[in-house]
Amino acid sequence: MSTKRVSVLRKDSKNGKNPLLERCPSTNEYFDIAFKVMLLGDSAVGKTCFLVQFKDGTFLAGNFIATVGIDYRNKVVTVDNLKVKLQIWDTAGQERFRSVTHAYYRDAQALLLLYDITSKSSFDNIRAWLTEIHEYAQKDVVIMLLGNKSDMVHERVIKQEEGQRLAREYGVPFMETSAKTGINVELAFLAVAKELKQRVSQQPNEPKFQIHDYIESQKQKSGCCGFM
Numbered sequence: 578m579s580t581k582r583v584s585v586l587r588k589d590s591k592n593g594k595n596p597l598l599e600r601c602p603s604t605n606e607y608f609d610i611a612f613k614v615m616l617l618g619d620s621a622v623g624k625t626c627f628l629v630q631f632k633d634g635t636f637l638a639g640n641f642i643a644t645v646g647i648d649y650r651n652k653v654v655t656v657d658n659l660k661v662k663l664q665i666w667d668t669a670g671q672e673r674f675r676s677v678t679h680a681y682y683r684d685a686q687a688l689l690l691l692y693d694i695t696s697k698s699s700f701d702n703i704r705a706w707l708t709e710i711h712e713y714a715q716k717d718v719v720i721m722l723l724g725n726k727s728d729m730v731h732e733r734v735i736k737q738e739e740g741q742r743l744a745r746e747y748g749v750p751f752m753e754t755s756a757k758t759g760i761n762v763e764l765a766f767l768a769v770a771k772e773l774k775q776r777v778s779q780q781p782n783e784p785k786f787q788i789h790d791y792i793e794s795q796k797q798k799s800g801c802c803g804f805m
């Protein structure tokens with residue numbers, strides 16, 4: 578099998594601290610605060626496409642090329658007038674790369690865990706992924722469950738309610754997404770960015786940000802589908 582990208586095992590030069598008002602080298606944009614987000618899930622659920630859709634607004638159609646090891650891209654988003662740099666780590670879903678990716682869990686402040694709504698095994702493996710997350714990630718890491726490829730309506734084997742039920746069981750937010758059409762891709766990252774930003778800048782009298790409510794309100798605004 579050909580490979581998508583040789584792994585880049587680069588560490589943040591700031592020793593994990595949130596750099597203030599720095600310039601993002603890849604986008605050349607200034608930012609106030611930075612967070613690390615990781616994409617996890619079985620091979621071929623669409624993690625790379627999900628990241629490319631968010632970063633560039635395009636869909637990587639064509640032959641599937643599995644990621645090797647781990648890679649990252651940066652994107653600066655605006656959250657409540659603050660420039661938030663998301664450093665997004667795209668991991669290889671294949672079993673043989675697990676030991677490489679485990680080493681990166683600890684640095685992530687948020688994890689987007691994807692399954693493919695047309696693949697029962699990718700959904701069944703979500704429990705195993707959550708076990709790994711609890712073993713290797715930070716205790717207070719933000720986790721979001723995403724049922725990807727929601728555009729493939731005729732091939733669907735996992736009902737939306739099944740995803741919702743599993744997410745509720747683990748107390749994590751859930752959405753169905755499509756890296757192909759872009760549905761809910763930006764919302765997933767923005768919800769996570771808002772939650773993380775709120776955690777570090779919460780004012781004493783400010784109400785706590787509720788990620789579930791935020792997602793629900795955005796659904797109502799867009800009049801769209803696939804939310805918890």
Ligand SMILES: Nc1nc2c(ncn2[C@@H]2O[C@H](COP(=O)(O)OP(=O)(O)OP(=O)(O)O)[C@@H](O)[C@H]2O)c(=O)[nH]1
Nearest residue numbers: 620621622623624625626643644670726755756757
């Ligand atoms: N229809 C549809 N196809 C998708 C979607 N997301 C990804 N794909 C296709 O699914 C296949 C796998 O996508 P990738 O993004 O490479 O999967 P991955 O999770 O990064 O896989 P690994 O790198 O092995 O972990 C590719 O053929 C994509 O074109 C989607 O939302 N809808």
